[in-house]
Amino acid sequence: MNYIVFDLEWNQAADLRTRRANSLLFEIIEIGAVRLNEQKEYIDEFHELIRPQVFHTMNQVTGDLIHLKMEQLENCRSFPEVAADFVRWCGGDYIFCTWGNLDLTELQKNMDYYNMTPVSEKTLKYYDVQKLFSIAFEDRKSRRTLQYAVDFLGIEKDVAFHRAYTDARYTAEIIKRIGEESVFKNYSFDTYRLPRNRSEEIRICFEDYAKYISREFPDKIAAMADREVIASHCFICGARTRKKIPWFTNNGKHYYTVVTCARHGAIKGKIRLRRTENNRIFVEKTMKQISPEMVQDIADKKNQIRKSRKERRHKKEGS
Numbered sequence: 617m618n619y620i621v622f623d624l625e626w627n628q629a630a631d632l633r634t635r636r637a638n639s640l641l642f643e644i645i646e647i648g649a650v651r652l653n654e655q656k657e658y659i660d661e662f663h664e665l666i667r668p669q670v671f672h673t674m675n676q677v678t679g680d681l682i683h684l685k686m687e688q689l690e691n692c693r694s695f696p697e698v699a700a701d702f703v704r705w706c707g708g709d710y711i712f713c714t715w716g717n718l719d720l721t722e723l724q725k726n727m728d729y730y731n732m733t734p735v736s737e738k739t740l741k742y743y744d745v746q747k748l749f750s751i752a753f754e755d756r757k758s759r760r761t762l763q764y765a766v767d768f769l770g771i772e773k774d775v776a777f778h779r780a781y782t783d784a785r786y787t788a789e790i791i792k793r794i795g796e797e798s799v800f801k802n803y804s805f806d807t808y809r810l811p812r813n814r815s816e817e818i819r820i821c822f823e824d825y826a827k828y829i830s831r832e833f834p835d836k837i838a839a840m841a842d843r844e845v846i847a848s849h850c851f852i853c854g855a856r857t858r859k860k861i862p863w864f865t866n867n868g869k870h871y872y873t874v875v876t877c878a879r880h881g882a883i884k885g886k887i888r889l890r891r892t893e894n895n896r897i898f899v900e901k902t903m904k905q906i907s908p909e910m911v912q913d914i915a916d917k918k919n920q921i922r923k924s925r926k927e928r929r930h931k932k933e934g935s
């Protein structure tokens with residue numbers, strides 16, 4: 617299996633009117649990529665600038681950041697031509713790697729805009745190298761800039777940042793420096809294309825937590841009525857658990873629960889309700905072992921919500 621490490625540069629509408637008139641928010645103007653083999657050795661590269669067809673003025677922020685002028689793009693090939701070549705270049709057996717979680721969504725959005733054959737019909741599994749960097753070298757939670765990571769690892773900075781090919785190359789250099797093989801168990805999933813049915817739903821168990829990504833539901837009520845969405849079995853042994861704190865929410869978007877497994881102790885469940893492009897709902901759920909102190913924190917949070925709801929109600933009745 618190859619690692620296709622890629623980076624995109626995109627332009628956006630220079631003004632509000634142009635933005636409102638277009639269904640595409642970000643137009644890709646450059647694709648840069650590096651291919652690493654199974655041993656994470658450098659094999660090949662892909663790099664091409666793209667002639668814009670949607671936005672014909674360079675957004676000033678974008679232009680300043682990536683040092684590209686419209687004139688440089690005038691004689692380039694169009695997105696469908698370049699993207700088709702890029703997909704061919706990727707080959708058959710590979711996994712995408714990007715710095716952060718934006719590029720794969722934008723690649724697919726741009727390809728859909730031109731009705732191109734999708735790179736995948738299914739939810740794409742990939743490596744978010746920004747996350748891998750945090751897991752390998754920091755606290756798993758922080759998200760650093762590419763430049764920070766390059767400095768941190770003492771990678772030679774021989775080319776400027778913020779151009780697709782160079783950023784892809786730096787990202788590949790970071791991948792090479794992640795020595796711990798277990799870090800690569802931490803896949804990410806790009807939710808631009810969601811599971812189309814129950815059997816395509818994502819159920820994955822990491823070292824210290826489990827993740828579930830659901831199919832689409834028409835609305836929140838349907839999502840929260842689904843048995844698997846609100847299920848809270850132990851993600852380690854699969855056993856039924858005892859409810860300690862039933863599902864509750866503070867904002868209607870995030871739901872929390874605490875359950876207890878006889879063998880594995882307290883487990884926190886968190887549901888995030890997310891809106892799709894077409895205004896439907898899907899669910900990302902995580903289950904994670906927690907300490908007694910964290911159980912107390914969640915109990916406190918729930919009581920706080922109950923208290924402030926009560927106060928609001930009293931105020932209403934009093935007025």
Ligand SMILES: [Zn+2]
Pocket residue numbers: 850851852853854855877878879880
């Ligand atoms: Zn268990």
